[in-house]
Amino acid sequence: MIVRIATEGQYELAEGDLPALHELDRAAVAACEAGDEDRFRNVFARLLELVRTLGRPLPDEELASSDLILPPPDVTLAEATREFTGEGLIPG
Secondary structure (H helix, E strand, C coil), rough: EEECCCCCCEEECCCHHHHHHHHEEEEEEEHHHCCCHHHHHHHHHHHHHHHHEEEEEECCCCCCCCCCCECCCCCCHHHHHHHHCCCCCCCC
C-alpha cells in the first residue's frame, strides 16, 4: 500500500502493517467524533509515526499512485473531523 503524508512524501507499507494502520485510523475517527483534540493529536501522531517508521520512503523521482493520503502533521481538529469520518480514511 502506498501512503502519502501531505507535505512530506510517500511511503510503501507492507500488507502486514495494515491492521495497525486501520486500528489507529478508527481511533482517530473516534477522537474526532468525540471532539477530543488531545486524544486526536496523540492518535494522529502515532499514525504518522507508524507510516514513517514501518514504511519504505519512496524517492521523489519514483512516481506512484497513492492508495491513501493522510493530512499534514499540523492538521487541525476541525479539518480532521471532515476527513476522519464513518469508516475513516481507510474503508474496510
